[in-house]
Amino acid sequence: MHQTSNKFQSGFTMVELMVALALSMTLSIAVVSVFVNNSHSFTQDDNVARMQDDARHALREIAFDLSMAGHYAELHMPDVVTQDGSLAIGVDCGPAGDVNWIYRTVVPGTDDSLSLTAVDNASNADAAAAHSCIAAGELLEGTDVISIKRVAGSQSAVLRNGGIYLRTNGTVGLLYRSPAPAAAAIIGSDWEFRPTIYFIRQYANAPGDGVPTLCRKILNGAGPSMATECIATGIENLQIEYGIDTNEDGSPDTFIPSPTLAEMQSVVTARVFIVARTTDIDTRYENDKTYSISNSPDFLPDDSFHRRVFSTNVTIQNIRSMNRMSL
Numbered sequence: 001m002h003q004t005s006n007k008f009q010s011g012f013t014m015v016e017l018m019v020a021l022a023l024s025m026t027l028s029i030a031v032v033s034v035f036v037n038n039s040h041s042f043t044q045d046d047n048v049a050r051m052q053d054d055a056r057h058a059l060r061e062i063a064f065d066l067s068m069a070g071h072y073a074e075l076h077m078p079d080v081v082t083q084d085g086s087l088a089i090g091v092d093c094g095p096a097g098d099v100n101w102i103y104r105t106v107v108p109g110t111d112d113s114l115s116l117t118a119v120d121n122a123s124n125a126d127a128a129a130a131h132s133c134i135a136a137g138e139l140l141e142g143t144d145v146i147s148i149k150r151v152a153g154s155q156s157a158v159l160r161n162g163g164i165y166l167r168t169n170g171t172v173g174l175l176y177r178s179p180a181p182a183a184a185a186i187i188g189s190d191w192e193f194r195p196t197i198y199f200i201r202q203y204a205n206a207p208g209d210g211v212p213t214l215c216r217k218i219l220n221g222a223g224p225s226m227a228t229e230c231i232a233t234g235i236e237n238l239q240i241e242y243g244i245d246t247n248e249d250g251s252p253d254t255f256i257p258s259p260t261l262a263e264m265q266s267v268v269t270a271r272v273f274i275v276a277r278t279t280d281i282d283t284r285y286e287n288d289k290t291y292s293i294s295n296s297p298d299f300l301p302d303d304s305f306h307r308r309v310f311s312t313n314v315t316i317q318n319i320r321s322m323n324r325m326s327l
Helices: 014-068 124-130 318-325
Strands: 081-083 116-122 143-148 164-168 173-177 189-192 196-201 213-220 225-233 235-244 254-256 267-277 307-315
Touching: 014 143, 014 196, 014 213, 014 225, 014 235, 014 267, 014 307, 116 124, 124 143, 196 235, 213 235, 225 235
Parallel strands: 081 173, 143 235
Antiparallel strands: 116 143, 143 196, 164 173, 164 189, 196 213, 213 225, 235 254, 235 267, 267 307
């Protein structure tokens, strides 16, 4: 005879299942939240780090060029530089009608150096009037434009075909397009000529992309021609104040954001300011700060980009030295 067991098998109650489900959901939400927050923080930290790297690179490039402004190798008097007929007429980036301005080292008929010129808080019309190679609508308005003329920091051992060089013996100079003219009367060293115009472009890759970018116009190619070379994205303001030595003691007596060409002959230093921003927005951040840089109007972005202000001081000696030599 078989006996039947009266023992019962029991599982979780409905209440226990609901409690377990709630705890599981809470834990899952917490894990997902931590992951999302960490991912967001990593992304924003990466954006800010790239912004800082780009800003520092931009400052280094501008500062180095500024420090070399007016460097013409052994030549101390830029008004004795002559232009060879090999230079292409029309390859220019100066005021309209001033043919071959890009190759000029001084104002014709004077000894005023053109090694450093500036347009303060420029509009597109201002930029185009000063530099014909800056296209209409290319400039981010309200930012500074600066042109720098100099030669490379070391003598050229090999000449690049079509490149522009200054040949000097320390007394006179000849600016020519390589290869060197056979009839050149000057026997001396050759230095690559490097005029540069810095400006903030409204876009990075294509008009309308809305990413402000620090760019420069340079002589490039076998022609050569004025080409645009961009340095750093996210740079949305450039401001420069020029330290003018009014009593010839070698130190700046006043800082001027918009010097005349005559005042620029006594520049000894410069303060460079840039405002950099991330290229991507941070949806969890609101930038309600006010940015006041030099004589630029106060800027209240009211958006979701992270920004930083960077600055540096640059010593400029060549222009002052040339000015004193001409006295």
